[in-house]
Amino acid sequence: MKIPVKYYGLIAEAVNKNDDLISFSGTSVEDLLEVLFKKYPVLKTKDFQVAQHNHLLAKNETLDETELALLPPFAGG
Amino acid sequence: MSRYLRHIILDNIGESGQKKLSEAKVVVIGAGGLGCPVLQYLTAAGVGTIGIVDFDTVEESNLQRQILYGNSSIGINKAEAAKKRLCDLNHTITIIAYPEKLTTLNATTIFRQYDIIVDATDNLETRYLINDACVLTNKPMVYAGVYKFEGQVAVFNYQEGATYRCAFPETKNTTPNCEDIGVLGVLPGIIGTLQANEVLKIILEIGAVLRSKILFYNSLTNRFSIISLKRNEEAVKKAQCFKIKPVQPQQEVKQLSVEEALKIKDAFFVDVRNYGALPKVKLPNCITIPLAIIEKKIHEIPEEKEIIFFCQAGISSKKAVLTYQKLRKKTCYSMKAGIYEIKEHLEG
Numbered sequence: 001m002k003i004p005v006k007y008y009g010l011i012a013e014a015v016n017k018n019d020d021l022i023s024f025s026g027t028s029v030e031d032l033l034e035v036l037f038k039k040y041p042v043l044k045t046k047d048f049q050v051a052q053h054n055h056l057l058a059k060n061e062t063l064d065e066t067e068l069a070l071l072p073p074f075a076g077g
Numbered sequence: 078m079s080r081y082l083r084h085i086i087l088d089n090i091g092e093s094g095q096k097k098l099s100e101a102k103v104v105v106i107g108a109g110g111l112g113c114p115v116l117q118y119l120t121a122a123g124v125g126t127i128g129i130v131d132f133d134t135v136e137e138s139n140l141q142r143q144i145l146y147g148n149s150s151i152g153i154n155k156a157e158a159a160k161k162r163l164c165d166l167n168h169t170i171t172i173i174a175y176p177e178k179l180t181t182l183n184a185t186t187i188f189r190q191y192d193i194i195v196d197a198t199d200n201l202e203t204r205y206l207i208n209d210a211c212v213l214t215n216k217p218m219v220y221a222g223v224y225k226f227e228g229q230v231a232v233f234n235y236q237e238g239a240t241y242r243c244a245f246p247e248t249k250n251t252t253p254n255c256e257d258i259g260v261l262g263v264l265p266g267i268i269g270t271l272q273a274n275e276v277l278k279i280i281l282e283i284g285a286v287l288r289s290k291i292l293f294y295n296s297l298t299n300r301f302s303i304i305s306l307k308r309n310e311e312a313v314k315k316a317q318c319f320k321i322k323p324v325q326p327q328q329e330v331k332q333l334s335v336e337e338a339l340k341i342k343d344a345f346f347v348d349v350r351n352y353g354a355l356p357k358v359k360l361p362n363c364i365t366i367p368l369a370i371i372e373k374k375i376h377e378i379p380e381e382k383e384i385i386f387f388c389q390a391g392i393s394s395k396k397a398v399l400t401y402q403k404l405r406k407k408t409c410y411s412m413k414a415g416i417y418e419i420k421e422h423l424e425g
Contacts, residue, residue: 008293009224047245056244056291056306071293071304073245074222074229076260077111077199 001027004067011048011070015040030059032068048072080169081123089283095123099170101280104128104191106179106207108155110265111221111272112197113145118273120163124280126171127163128191131155132178137414138390142262179203184210193276196220196241197269208233208241212316217279221272226261228268231291232275238288242312264296330398332413338385341410345382349397350389350416358387358419368393371400380405387412387419 005020012018024035029050037044049056052068084090084098101124105112108131119127135143135150135158143155150158156174163172175187179198184206188194194216196207204220211218217235221228234240271292278284293302338344346363348354349371362382366374378384384401386394386409394411401409412419 009227047247049244051304054302054304056304058309069302069304071291072224073201073204074224074227075199075201075204076223077107077109077197077221077265 001025001063001065003032003063003065006067006069008069009072009074011043011046011072014042014046027062028059029057029061029063032063033059036070046072080167084122090281094281094283097280097282098123098277099125101193102126102128102191103193103195103276103280104130104187105195105197106130106203107197107199108143108145108159109133109139109197109199110142110223110260111269112155112195113143113159114266114269115195115197115273115276116159116163117145117166118270119276120167120170120172122273122277123167123170124276126173126191128173128175128187129156129159130175130177130179130187131159132176136391142260142265144266179206181206181210185214188214188216191216193279194218195272195276197272204241209316209318212240212313219272219275219279221268223260223265223268225259226264226296228264228271228294228296229291230268230271230275230287230294232279232287235279235286235288237308239306239308240313240316242315243309244291244306246309246312246315261296267296268294330395331408331410332391332395333385333410334413335418338410338412341383341385343382345379345384347378347384347386347397348388349386349393354389356416358416360419368397368400371397372404375401375404380407384409385412386410387415389415390417391415 002021002023005022007015007018022032022035024031048070050068051057051071052063052066081095084095085092103119103124105115108116108129116129133155135146135153135155137151140146145159145162154176156176160172160174177183188210194207194211196204196218198204207218211234218233218241220233220241221230275287278286289306289308291304344362346360348358348363348365349368351367352365364377366377386397388394391411391413398409398411
């Protein structure tokens, strides 16, 4: 499966890009994370959530090939 | 009352809506970049009782975005300084200042006295504390956060909706705040105003509240996106781990202006910026030890002198003070405004 990915806030800074295309075998958020952590080990140290179709997804939920977003919490105020 | 005429002539508000506003009680945690616009609009709108919780004092570097304050507020507690300005904006409402830190000891007691809790803080730890206390007291949490040019707004724990822990269940605590990384001054203004809008909608019972939704805004691209999420009972339950625990008293950092520092007898200055940092400073009795290696090089700092740390903006020097005091068990100082103040006085 090939999914376009959009990075937000400090996640975009950590991987040094705003957009990406991730290829992986499998269908769940967990499968995707495994590939992402291998490609960008720095993400293991960050808090973020995965969203697709404008919904936050749990780790066991299934993805399709629509663009997804990696969203961190923003601490500042 | 002519003050609220522009509200009253709106069909969705009217006199009954204005009455709801005057009977509402809202507490704002944090009177900084987000808290200032929230407080300003809630006060102007005539929200009847407004609480302000903030233990911090106004610094010059706050004035770029914290629009309730001016030069005369520098050094004053933010809750008190905000109250003074807001009482002038609207003397018909009740404003209560809590010049203290929100902790597990006072959070639920304060929250029980209000209908809506506004999270305008600048760190994740307090955001989890606010979430947990909101779940325990069954109050809605109107949340916002900013990062450089981006912001997010959400309403958590509202009408059985998702909580902050449902959105962000774990923390590795690596998310920096505005003081450490910078923020575009107008951004908390935009995001805080959106936050105030959600508060007014909840009170007035109009429109679509950001319940179980997070709004993302990017000020560089003008892109707004709304992401939905589900309430997760496992995550909600974690609020129950909120326990009354003794709060560590915050270690005090004594801060000096450059005039005060230069008056000190036996002063010894330590520049904690990296080697070769610009602008250079010419001060008598001054050495450079970058913050990261203070522990290793502490022997280079003469024990018998009065030690004054300084850096670019007065943030790293505060950290240096804490490290030094821990190692030497001796009081020292941080230069309040950092290098800029020194430069003005000594290199002109």
